[in-house]
Amino acid sequence: MKMKLMMVLASALILAPVAVSYAAEADSAEKAKPKKKVKKNPMYTKFADAMKVADSNEEPVLVLMYFDGDQRVKALEDLFKWPQFAKDYAKSNLVLLKMKLKKTKDGKKVDLKASFKTENEKRFLENHGINEKAAAQAKQKGDTLTAVDASNYPAIVCVKGDAENQDLLFRMDSYDRDGGPGVWLSSLDALLRTKEIEPVVSAAVQKILDDPTAFAGKKKR
Numbered sequence: 001m002k003m004k005l006m007m008v009l010a011s012a013l014i015l016a017p018v019a020v021s022y023a024a025e026a027d028s029a030e031k032a033k034p035k036k037k038v039k040k041n042p043m044y045t046k047f048a049d050a051m052k053v054a055d056s057n058e059e060p061v062l063v064l065m066y067f068d069g070d071q072r073v074k075a076l077e078d079l080f081k082w083p084q085f086a087k088d089y090a091k092s093n094l095v096l097l098k099m100k101l102k103k104t105k106d107g108k109k110v111d112l113k114a115s116f117k118t119e120n121e122k123r124f125l126e127n128h129g130i131n132e133k134a135a136a137q138a139k140q141k142g143d144t145l146t147a148v149d150a151s152n153y154p155a156i157v158c159v160k161g162d163a164e165n166q167d168l169l170f171r172m173d174s175y176d177r178d179g180g181p182g183v184w185l186s187s188l189d190a191l192l193r194t195k196e197i198e199p200v201v202s203a204a205v206q207k208i209l210d211d212p213t214a215f216a217g218k219k220k221r
Contacts (some may be wrong), residue, residue, distance in 0.1 A: 038056045042086055044095065044098070045100070051163040059094055059095050060197065061159050062096055062156065062188075067150070067153060068100050077098075080096055080098070085185055094158075101115045108150055110153070112125070125148070127168070128159060128171075131152045180215060182211075182215030183212040185205070189209055
């Protein structure tokens with residue numbers, strides 16, 4: 001009886017590391033499974049909704065901040081609606097958000113009270129709205145540029161986080177219409193990769209990235 005007990009204990013000791021190993025592998029495999037993403041809209045106009053989905057899906061948010069009626073915005077809105085971007089690239093990689101701003105009576109500032117309903121939205125603009133390049137140039141001239149100055153907009157910024165806290169990944173340069181949407185998309189893709197984000201790219205989008213200026217037959221010579 002004593003011998004049998006000793007044999008059982010010895011077997012348990014031998015098998016225990018194996019059981020732990022299997023458990024660790026199962027746990028590792030469970031963690032390695034891709035997180036199921038929540039369904040998202042092609043475009044958001046409500047800050048809280050966009051940030052909630054982005055946080056759940058662990059995706060960056062590409063934000064267009066603009067003044068209604070600004071003629072420069074039409075081209076940017078077209079980019080956000082461009083099928084190869086909106087229905088393909090962004091669908092797989094980004095949450096899109098449009099934030100409409102309102103100016104103060106003198107037209108020089110963003111009217112925060114009229115533009116936003118929540119403190120999170122105001123804080124977002126104050127933290128991420130400023131054009132750092134323009135601010136540096138203004139400083140050299142002895143001027144000060146702040147995030148509420150109207151000259152910062154329209155702007156496209158990319159952030160990651162939730163409604164209360166975000167990290168600014170990058171601010172895109174002004175859209176070059178001569179370069180076209182293909183060049184713009186290529187630039188966006190490159191900026192994401194510099195932040196160690198590997199976008200999911202379809203074969204159709206990859207063709208654009210391989211030769212951005214050739215999109216829609218508008219190849220430059």
